[in-house]
Every structure is written in C-alpha cells, then in structure tokens.
Amino acid sequence: MTTSQQADRRADVIVIGGGIMGTTTAFFLRRRNPACSVIVLERGLTGQQASGVNFGGVRRQGRALSQLAMANRSLNTWQHSKELLGEDIEFLPSGHTRVCYHPQDADTFDRYAADARAYGLELEVLHGKAMFDRFPFLGREVLAASISPLDGHANPRLAAPAFGRAAARLGAQVVENTEITQVEKDGDGFRVETAAGVVYRAAQLVICAGAWASRLTEQFGEPVPLRASGPQMSVTEPVPYVFKSSMGVFTSIKQEGIYFRQIPRGNIIIGGGPPGPADALTRRASVLPINTVRQIAQLRRLVPSMAPLHVIRVWSGVESYLPDNEPVIGRSSTTEGLFYAFGFSGSGFQIGPGVGETLAELIDTGSTPIPLDSFSVSRFAAFASSSQARPVAAAS
Amino acid sequence: MAARVIVIGTGPAGVRAAEALVEAGLRPTVIDEGRRDGGQIYRRQPEGFTRSYETLYGTESARAAALHQSFDALKSRIDYLPETLVWNISANTVHLVSGTSYRTLEFDALIICSGATDRLMPVKGWHYAGTYSLGGAQVALKSQGCSIGSRVVLMGTGPLLYLVAAQYVKAGAAVSAVFDTSTLLQRLSALPKLLAIPAALKKGIALMGVLRKAQVRVYRGVRPLEISGSPEHGVSHVEVALQSGMPFKVACDAVALGYHLRPETQLADLAGCDFSFDDAAQQWLPATDEDGRSSVKGVYLAGDGARIRGADAAERSGRLAALAAMQDGGLKVEGLVALREQLRVFSRFAAGLRAAFPWPARFASMLPDETIVCRCEAITAGELRRVVRETGAQEANRAKAFSRVGMGRCQGRFCAHAGAEVIAAAASVPLASVGRLRGQAPVKPLPVTLVEEEGATE
Numbered sequence: 144m145t146t147s148q149q150a151d152r153r154a155d156v157i158v159i160g161g162g163i164m165g166t167t168t169a170f171f172l173r174r175r176n177p178a179c180s181v182i183v184l185e186r187g188l189t190g191q192q193a194s195g196v197n198f199g200g201v202r203r204q205g206r207a208l209s210q211l212a213m214a215n216r217s218l219n220t221w222q223h224s225k226e227l228l229g230e231d232i233e234f235l236p237s238g239h240t241r242v243c244y245h246p247q248d249a250d251t252f253d254r255y256a257a258d259a260r261a262y263g264l265e266l267e268v269l270h271g272k273a274m275f276d277r278f279p280f281l282g283r284e285v286l287a288a289s290i291s292p293l294d295g296h297a298n299p300r301l302a303a304p305a306f307g308r309a310a311a312r313l314g315a316q317v318v319e320n321t322e323i324t325q326v327e328k329d330g331d332g333f334r335v336e337t338a339a340g341v342v343y344r345a346a347q348l349v350i351c352a353g354a355w356a357s358r359l360t361e362q363f364g365e366p367v368p369l370r371a372s373g374p375q376m377s378v379t380e381p382v383p384y385v386f387k388s389s390m391g392v393f394t395s396i397k398q399e400g401i402y403f404r405q406i407p408r409g410n411i412i413i414g415g416g417p418p419g420p421a422d423a424l425t426r427r428a429s430v431l432p433i434n435t436v437r438q439i440a441q442l443r444r445l446v447p448s449m450a451p452l453h454v455i456r457v458w459s460g461v462e463s464y465l466p467d468n469e470p471v472i473g474r475s476s477t478t479e480g481l482f483y484a485f486g487f488s489g490s491g492f493q494i495g496p497g498v499g500e501t502l503a504e505l506i507d508t509g510s511t512p513i514p515l516d517s518f519s520v521s522r523f524a525a526f527a528s529s530s531q532a533r534p535v536a537a538a539s
Numbered sequence: 540m541a542a543r544v545i546v547i548g549t550g551p552a553g554v555r556a557a558e559a560l561v562e563a564g565l566r567p568t569v570i571d572e573g574r575r576d577g578g579q580i581y582r583r584q585p586e587g588f589t590r591s592y593e594t595l596y597g598t599e600s601a602r603a604a605a606l607h608q609s610f611d612a613l614k615s616r617i618d619y620l621p622e623t624l625v626w627n628i629s630a631n632t633v634h635l636v637s638g639t640s641y642r643t644l645e646f647d648a649l650i651i652c653s654g655a656t657d658r659l660m661p662v663k664g665w666h667y668a669g670t671y672s673l674g675g676a677q678v679a680l681k682s683q684g685c686s687i688g689s690r691v692v693l694m695g696t697g698p699l700l701y702l703v704a705a706q707y708v709k710a711g712a713a714v715s716a717v718f719d720t721s722t723l724l725q726r727l728s729a730l731p732k733l734l735a736i737p738a739a740l741k742k743g744i745a746l747m748g749v750l751r752k753a754q755v756r757v758y759r760g761v762r763p764l765e766i767s768g769s770p771e772h773g774v775s776h777v778e779v780a781l782q783s784g785m786p787f788k789v790a791c792d793a794v795a796l797g798y799h800l801r802p803e804t805q806l807a808d809l810a811g812c813d814f815s816f817d818d819a820a821q822q823w824l825p826a827t828d829e830d831g832r833s834s835v836k837g838v839y840l841a842g843d844g845a846r847i848r849g850a851d852a853a854e855r856s857g858r859l860a861a862l863a864a865m866q867d868g869g870l871k872v873e874g875l876v877a878l879r880e881q882l883r884v885f886s887r888f889a890a891g892l893r894a895a896f897p898w899p900a901r902f903a904s905m906l907p908d909e910t911i912v913c914r915c916e917a918i919t920a921g922e923l924r925r926v927v928r929e930t931g932a933q934e935a936n937r938a939k940a941f942s943r944v945g946m947g948r949c950q951g952r953f954c955a956h957a958g959a960e961v962i963a964a965a966a967s968v969p970l971a972s973v974g975r976l977r978g979q980a981p982v983k984p985l986p987v988t989l990v991e992e993e994g995a996t997e
Contacts, residue, residue, distance in 0.1 A: 188937060195940065300940040304930065380948050380984065430980065432627045432634040436641050439987045453984035455948040 151316065154180040156506060157335055157345035159323050159359060161185030162194035163492060164351035164484040166306035166317075167220075167499025168506075170227075173313035176507050181315040182343060183307065184335065186322040186355070190303025192426070193353050193491065196460025197374060198402065198414040199299040200389060201493045202239045203264050204255070204291040207469060209517045210494060211262035216513070217497030221297060224496075228309045232301045233406070238388040239294035240278070242285045242445070248393050249287035256289060266291050280386075282444050289393075296389045296404045299492055306496070326350075326362050328478055347480040347506055354423040354463035356471075356485035360520070363478045367523045368466055369486055373421035373428030373459035374414055377435055379452040381409025391415065392445060401441045411452065413442055421461045428459040464488040465523075472498055472518035473505070482506060483520055542566060543645060544864060545633060547625050547806065548652035550578020551850045552842025552857030554610045556650045559861035561616045563870060568618040568644060570625055570635065572983075576610045578654055579674060580850045582681045583607060595681060597706065598742050602850070626981035628810040631837065636985060642992040648837050648864040651806050652857055653844030657699070657797035659953050660902050660960075661920070663910040664766030665796065669774035672953075673699045673797030677706065686712035688793025692777045694718040694763055696896040697799035698743060704757075705749040714755045716789045718779050720798070720899045722760040732891030735884050739849075758787070762902065766794055799896055800847045801956060807845075808978030810838045816971040819890060820847070821898055822956065823975035829879055831860030832867070839864050849892075852885035900970070903960030912961060913954040915947020920961050927965040935974045938962050948984055951976040 156172055158165045161183050169181045183189075201221050203214040220227065221234045243249055249270060256266040267290045269277055274288045281288075311317045325336040326348065333348040350359050354371045384407050391402030392415070401415035416438045421428035435457050443450050465471065465486040475481035482505065484498050491498075505511045542565060546557045549571040560567045575583040581603040584590060592600035620637065627634040632643050657672035664670075671679070671687050673695060679685045680703075690713050693704050704717045733740045750757055760782030767776040778788045807825040808814070813834035814823045824846055831839045841860035842853035855878050862872040906912070908921025926932055926942040935955065938944060944958045945951030951958070959973045966973075 304941070308930065379987070429629075432629060432643075432980065433991075435980070435985070436989055436991055439985075439989060440991075442987060450988050452987045453948075454981060454987065455984045456946070456950060456979050457981070458979055 152182070152341065152343045154182040154316070154343075154345045156181045156347045156349060157333065157343055158183045158349045158351060159326070159335065160351035160353060160356075160485075161189035161303070161307055161317060161319065162192060162351060162353055163190065163303040163306065163495030164498055165349070166190070166303050166310055167496045168349055168351060168484070168502045169310040169315040169317070170306050170313065171500045171503035172507065173310055173315050175503055177314065179507060181310070182345065183310065183315055183317045184321050184323055184337070184343065185317065185319045188304070188319050189307035189317065190300070193460055193462040193487070194303040194495070195300050196376065196458055197299050197462070197489070197492045198376065198412065199296045199404065199492065200239065200391075200402070201234060201297050202291070202294045202389070202391075203493065204239060204259065204266055204289060204294060205241060205393065206490065206494070208258060208262055209514065211259065211264055212513050213497035213501055214494050215263050215497070216500055217494050218293060220496035220500065221295075221493070224297070228305045230305055232305050233298035234295060235297065235407070236293060236295040237404070239291045239296075240388045240390045241289040241393045242281065242390060243287055243393045244284050244399060245394065246286065248395075251393070252287050252289040264291065280446050280448055282447050284444060290388070294389070294493075302492070303495075306499075323359065326359050328363075333480065347482070349482045349484070349502060349506070351484045353485055354421075354461045356463070356483070360475075360483065363475055363481060364527060365475060365477055365520050365523070366527050367471060367486065367520065368526050369463045371421040371423040371428070371461050372464050372489070373419035373430070374462055374489060375416055375419050375430050375434045375438060375457070375459060377413045377430070377438065377454045377457040379411040379413070379449075380455050382411070382452060384409055386411065386446075390445070392441070398437060399441060401438055401445065403442065403446075411449070413438060413454075416441065419459050421459065423461055423463070426461060428461050430457040430459045462489050467522075470518055471520045472502070473515035473520075476519065476521040476524070544568070544648045544650070545570060545644060545646040546650045546652065546861075547571075547633070548578060548654060548842070548844070549573070549576035549610060550652060550654050550842060550853065551581065551606055552652035552844070552853040552860075553578065553650070554606050554613070555854045555857035556652060556841060556861040557613055557617055558609055559858045560865070561613055563865055563872075565865070566617060568620065570620045570623050570633070572622070572624050574622050576621070577603070577607060579678070581606050582678065584682060584684075588684065590684065597709070598745070599850070606854070624983055625806060626983065626985055628806060636989060639986050639988040639990055640992050641989050646837070648839065648868065649810070650831075650839045650841060650857070650860050650864060651810070651844060652842040652853070653803040653806050655800040655802050655843035655847055656952065658799050658801040658898060658956055659796060660695075660798050660899060660957050661906060661910050661912050661954070662763040662766055662796070663907055664768060664774075666911045666914050666917070667766060667768035667770070667774045669768065669793040670766060671793065671795045673697075673703050673795045676795035677703050680706055680710055684710075686710065686793075687795060688774075688791065689713060690715045690791045690793070692716050692718065692789055692791040692794040694777060694779070694794060695797040696721045696899070697797060698892060698896065699797055699800070700896075701743065701746040701750065703795060704755060705746040708749055708753040708755060714753075715791045716777070717750065717755060717757040718761045718763065718777070719757065719759045720761055720763070720902075721896045722782065725897060726895045729891045729895035732887055732894060735887040735891065739888060758782075762905075798898055799892070800843060802844045802846060803952070804844065805950070805952070805978045805982045807833060807838070807840055809980055809982070811835050812838060812840070814975060817846075819893060821900060821970060829882075830863035830875065831856055832863055846889075848882070848885045848889040852882055852889070855881050855885070900960050903957055904964035906961065912958050913944040913947060915949050915954075916943040918942055918944045923958060923961050924965040927962055933962065933966040933968055933973065935959055935962065935976050939976060945976050950979060
C-alpha cells in the first residue's frame with residue numbers, strides 16, 4: 144500500500160452510514176471546520192435506504208417536544224437548502240396539517256399547540272366549520288385540523304445524495320459500496336474494517352447506520368433493540384396541483400393514520416396505515432397489497448374527491464424503530480469519541496439536517512446547547528445486559 | 540396434484556397451457572386482462588363486429604380460428620376471469636382487480652403468459668398526439684376497425700413493421716411511407732437462420748409483395764430524425780436520414796413506431812423470479828429452464844412474455860409450461876421432448892429475426908438532448924444525461940430516483956430499454972451493468988375507488 148492510500152483511509156472523523164444523518168453530519172463538520180477531515184463510509188449508495196424511500200415530510204408538529212429544538216434547527220437548513228447545496232431538493236414550505244376523526248384527538252391538538260409554542264413551534268388549530276372553510280375538500284368525518292404553516296415537504300430521493308455531494312465538494316471523502324463489519328477502539332482512536340478487509344482509522348467515530356446500527360454498536364457493548372419495518376408508500380398519476388398543504392391523520396387507530404402530499408408537478412404521494420415486512424439482513428421490504436387497498440380506502444374517507452385517481456406505483460424500504468419510537472442521538476455511554484444517530488422510527492427525514500448539525504457541533508466543540516439526554520443510548524442499558532446481541536428481526 | 544393452477548393470459552401461450560391442464564383433468568383458473576380471449580396477435584373483435592377471419596388475420600386466419608375454437612371448448616371446464624388484471628403477486632397468491640373490485644386467489648402453480656409489447660426507441664417529437672406503437676396501431680385496426688390516421692407513416696424495424704403496413708394497406712388505409720432502420724444486407728445475412736422455418740420466411744416475403752403491389756414506398760437503412768408537429772394539432776411530418784445520409788421528410792397525420800418486441804416481464808418480477816442479461820436480445824429476461832420453470836417454485840413462464848419467439852412458439856411453450864407444472868405436481872406427462880425440439884427451431888428463427896431487424900442501440904447516444912425519453916414524466920435525454928454526469932448515477936434505479944425516468948404510469952415499460960441505452964452511452968459503461976428497473980406494483984394503474992370484495996382476502 145502506498146503512503147497516499149494510507150492517508151486516504153485516515154481522518155479526524157469517520158461517519159458510518161450515508162443516509163440523511165451521516166451525509167448532513169459530514170456536511171456540517173466540513174462547513175464549520177475545514178481543518179477537520181471526514182470520511183463517510185456507505186455500504187450501498189448514499190440515501191438509498193430509509194432516507195430515500197420515506198414520505199418526504201418536513202414536519203415538526205407532532206414530534207415529541209424534546210425533538211423540537213433540533214427540528215427547528217433542521218427547518219432552517221431545509222429553508223436554505225438551495226443555497227447550501229447548490230441544487231434543488233424540492234423543499235416546499237407548503238404547510239403541514241394534521242387532522243383527526245375523534246374528539247379526544249381534537250383535544251390533543253389544542254394541548255399540543257399550547258405546549259409546542261414554548262418550543263418555538265406556532266400552530267393554528269381549527270375546528271368544524273372554520274376548518275371546512277379552510278379545507279373544503281376534507282371528508283365530513285374530519286373534526287379538527289392543526290396547521291403548521293412553516294412545515295412542508297421535500298424529495299427524499301434527492302436530499303441525502305445531495306448532502307453527500309455537497310459534503311464531498313467541501314472536502315469530505317464519501318466512499319460508497321463499502322460495508323463495515325468491524326469497529327473497535329484502538330489506542331486513542333478507532334479502527335474500522337470493511338467486509339473486504341480494508342482498514343480505516345479516525346480519532347472520532349459516528350455511527351449513523353440506520354437499521355444496521357446495532358451490529359456496530361454491540362461491538363462497543365451497546366446493542367439496541369432495533370426493529371426493521373417497511374413504510375407503505377404509494378403515488379398517483381399527476382393531476383392539477385390543488386392540495387397545497389401536506390396532510391396527515393392523527394389517530395390511535397393504526398389503519399386510519401394515513402397522510403398525503405401533492406407535488407407541484409401533480410402527483411399525490413400517500414403513506415401510512417399498518418407497516419409492511421422489512422428485513423435488514425436481506426435489505427428487503429415490501430408493500431403488502433392489502434395495505435395499499437386499505438390505504439386508498441382511507442384516502443377516499445379523508446378526501447372523497449380523490450376517488451377518480453389511480454395509484455401508479457407503490458414502494459417500501461427498510462426503516463428502523465426503537466421500542467419507545469424515539470431515536471438514539473449523541474455520545475456513546477461506553478466509549479470516548481464515539482457518537483450515534485439512528486433509530487428514528489419513521490420520523491428521521493425532517494430532523495436529519497438538525498441532527499447532523501448538532502452532532503457536528505458536539506464533535507467539533509465538545510458540547511451543544513441542544514439537550515440530548517432523552518436520546519441517550521444508555522436508556523437501553525437493560526437490554527444490553529439482558530440479551531446477547533441479536534440481528535434486527537423482521538417486523539411482525 | 541393440487542388443483543389450484545392459475546394461468547394468466549389467453550393469448551396463444553395461455554390458451555394452450557389451459558388446454559393441456561384441462562386434458563389432464565384439472566380445472567385451472569384462467570385470468571385475462573382483455574374482454575375477449577386471443578391475446579394481442581389473435582385479438583378477437585368486439586361482439587357485434589362481423590369482419591371475417593380472413594379479413595382480420597390474413598395468412599394467420601386458420602391459426603386464429605383454431606385457437607379461438609379451442610378456447611371456446613375450454614370455457615365450461617375452466618374458471619375464466621376476463622377483464623381482470625393481476626396487479627401484484629405475493630407468495631402463492633395473485634392479487635386481482637376487476638372493475639373496482641379487489642380480491643386474491645391462491646395457487647400451487649402459476650403459469651404466466653403475459654405477452655409482449657413494442658420495444659421502443661425515442662425519437663424527437665414522439666410525444667405529439669398521433670404517435671402510436673406498431674402494436675397499438677394494429678390493435679386499433681383489429682379491435683375497432685380504425686386506422687390511426689388518414690395518412691400514416693410506419694417506422695422502426697421488425698416483422699410487425701411489415702405486417703402492420705400490409706394490414707393497413709389491405710384495410711384501405713393510406714400508408715405514406717414505411718421507414719425501416721435495418722438494411723437489406725442485415726436481412727440477407729440473417730437468411731440462414733430464417734430458413735429454420737421456410738414457411739414463415741415465405742409469409743414475410745409475401746407481405747413485401749402486398750406493399751409493392753400497393754406502391755407503398757419502403758425505405759431501408761434509415762435513421763429517424765424527428766416527428767414534427769404541435770401540441771394543438773399533433774403529428775404533421777416525419778423526417779429521417781436515408782441510408783445515403785440524405786434527409787427526407789414525409790407529411791402525415793399519424794405515425795406508428797416499434798423496434799421488434801419486448802416481453803412484459805413485470806409479473807415475473809413481482810413474483811420474485813430471477814432475471815439475467817440476455818446478450819443476444821440485449822435485454823434483461825426472466826431466467827427459465829427449457830420447459831419454462833422460473834427460479835421461483837411453482838411459477839412458470841411461457842410465450843412472448845418470457846422470450847420473443849412468436850405466436851407459433853408461444854402455443855408450444857404454453858403447453859410445455861403446463862406439462863412442466865403438472866410434472867412437478869407429480870403427474871405423468873408426455874410430449875415434452877417433441878415440444879422442446881420444435882421450440883429449438885423457433886429459437887433459431889427468432890435469432891434470425893433479431894439479426895435481420897436489429898435493435899438500433901446506437902441511436903440512443905445520438906438522440907438530441909431535447910428528445911423526451913420518458914413520456915409519462917416528460918423527462919428528456921438531456922436531463923437523464925445531466926443526472927448521469929452530475930450525480931454519477933450509472934445504474935437504472937439510481938438514475939430513475941434522480942431523474943424520474945421510468946417513474947410514471949407505464950413504470951418504464953416503454954422507456955426503460957432506451958433509458959438504459961442513454962445511461963450506458965453517457966456513462967460509457969456496458970448496457971448490462973446499467974441493470975434493470977425493479978418491478979413495482981401495480982402492474983397497471985389501480986383505481987382509488989378499489990374496494991375489497993366481501994370475504995375475498997384472507
């Protein structure tokens with residue numbers, strides 16, 4: 144091996160995983176500190192898994208209040224994405240609206256709007272007639288709507304790859320088609336070995352490996368109970384652009400919980416309802432046909448005028464969930480210089496750039512004003528001690 | 540053997556598969572998207588239409604009549620589901636839509652006879668109204684007795700080019716020109732293989748005679764340059780470069796395009812069948828053994844939906860796949876060897892047709908940037924090339940994710956071949972390494988009005 148090759152495989156920071164978390168972490172690291180060398184190691188291609196197949200919602204409302212500080216940070220990046228990236232990832236600040244069918248859920252809207260205000264998220268809740276005046280197309284069963292005017296949506300197929308390319312333009316090394324099998328602390332730094340036996344080294348390590356993270360974190364004594372699950376997405380043919388606000392149903396009944404957004408070229412993208420099977424080991428996820436049928440039945444209930452449309456395509460992908468549906472973000476509890484961001488439980492897209500920016504700050508300066516305690520990996524310490532590390536199981 | 544056998548399609552392959560199953564005492568379910576049986580080639584005219592077999596099918600009238608009679612005789616001994624689309628396949632289950640009604644059927648053996656559609660190469664202006672595929676032009680005539688226009692240009696290559704031209708001439712339509720991208724020399728050099736079936740070769744030559752007699756102008760070795768027209772009035776001219784290189788323009792109000800055929804493989808894909816790159820056809824095809832067994836247990840592929848060998852071969856491969864399914868189910872079957880031998884002859888003839896009417900892959904790199912490649916999403920060759928250049932995407936699905944080529948309602952059925960050629964040329968990589976678009980349900984658009992049939996799903 145030549146000296147230059149050795150240098151290529153050594154950096155201040157290695158990021159494992161080229162999804163929205165990994166690419167934005169690399170992007171913000173390079174942006175804030177050009178002296179900090181960064182290598183992103185991606186098993187496939189950037190943004191190919193959960194980051195690329197999700198709904199594309201840029202939605203703050205409905206998140207746990209503890210996520211809102213980072214979600215607000217994210218929104219700022221989404222709003223400036225065109226300047227930051229030099230290309231369009233189709234962020235559309237169209238507003239996001241949650242609607243509900245049940246009185247207790249309408250009460251939740253009022254409570255959440257009051258609570259979220261303290262975290263800088265302004266919402267407008269409309270009930271009954273006021274709501275139908277605003278959204279005359281909604282089905283008559285809908286009771287209330289909670290509107291977040293600054294939220295919106297973006298194109299998930301474009302976002303993470305664009306952050307990856309932008310990071311590369313800023314000097315990060317993005318290495319695709321490189322699977323990492325072994326990670327370990329080696330003296331002051333980390334030794335990272337690929338499936339092909341190539342070794343990379345760095346002083347600090349970030350694991351943003353989505354559904355595949357636990358296989359790496361367990362090597363630091365921190366396995367996590369990740370469960371793979373497949374979102375059930377579908378899209379219609381293009382029709383005139385009339386549904387400006389991205390919309391979703393808030394409910395405790397899984398079947399009802401669908402959401403949709405229309406893009407200016409006309410297609411309506413639909414998600415929600417029960418998940419489909421996904422398997423991290425085979426990287427396969429599928430849409431159960433019955434889920435599509437029931438999802439579009441719910442779409443008719445939500446917006447009856449969509450009945451004449453057609454679904455032209457469905458898709459899924461491997462997302463990973465943690466038992467409390469909250470992610471792991473921040474420092475390892477066992478290993479100095481090791482950081483995590485994974486397990487976003489179907490809600491990682493919007494918050495991704497905020498997580499990346501926060502991790503970059505934490506790695507670069509040693510601290511961040513964003514509270515990360517509730518996302519600590521240490522909450523799964525009981526799991527780590529009770530179980531042998533297990534591969535990610537297929538969703539039920 | 541368990542009785543749950545499903546045949547998809549009622550073209551030549553599907554009918555002969557069903558017939559073999561019925562002969563063995565089974566009662567298959569036969570599902571077809573069309574309103575009547577016959578598939579594309581032997582498409583039956585709607586009830587109430589009275590054209591004769593000779594008018595509709597010409598030299599193939601005896602075959603068409605025989606297939607229709609066979610199917611009519613089967614109808615009481617099968618469960619026939621016409622106007623029913625198989626839109627997805629999961630483990631041992633087909634998912635159906637009929638009108639707005641959704642239901643599922645389980646199977647032990649599934650014989651997919653999904654047929655073929657035109658293989659298309661874009662040309663600048665092919666998005667104007669009045670542009671059809673050759674197959675579409677033929678359907679208009681066979682089904683409805685309509686011509687696609689009052690002055691028609693037929694362009695591309697392959698046996699269908701001449702068949703459609705002859706059928707249009709016989710029906711009294713005005714064919715302004717036939718533009719063939721392959722050359723006489725290519726035709727002659729393919730002769731030894733085409734002689735595998737002299738009768739078929741003779742029929743092809745007879746078609747040329749029909750065109751000559753009608754004084755239809757036929758140009759060989761051309762390169763399509765542009766279909767001119769306007770969004771308001773559709774197609775007005777077709778311009779080509781003649782073999783000499785000279786530009787040549789013909790006025791018309793409709794044009795039909797096609798470069799031989801491609802199998803409709805989405806169902807095989809959704810069923811999980813393995814595919815491999817076929818060097819001869821320059822296409823990704825589902826892998827089968829000689830008898831039509833796919834890589835998935837219980838799933839069999841036959842007819843032009845598996846590989847393009849024509850209708851006569853489809854009748855045999857349909858029967859053979861049914862025999863294979865019954866053999867795998869523990870029944871004793873006969874006639875495998877003879878069918879295999881016959882199919883080898885058809886395979887040789889099909890290779891001759893590919894050589895005589897080659898897919899003009901080189902045209903993809905010559906398409907002007909403003910040419911639309913993906914008509915559903917209106918994505919140009921230039922945009923696809925930009926994506927390859929700026930994002931490094933060299934694989935079909937990656938390029939689709941970034942450019943939307945193949946993302947529309949046809950899901951790449953009509954643009955994926957050319958799109959892959961554009962990617963390969965722009966990235967300077969072999970076509971095989973571009974891969975193929977992953978199949979995604981639904982096979983055809985699914986109505987949002989879809990409702991579950993009572994008790995129809997488990």
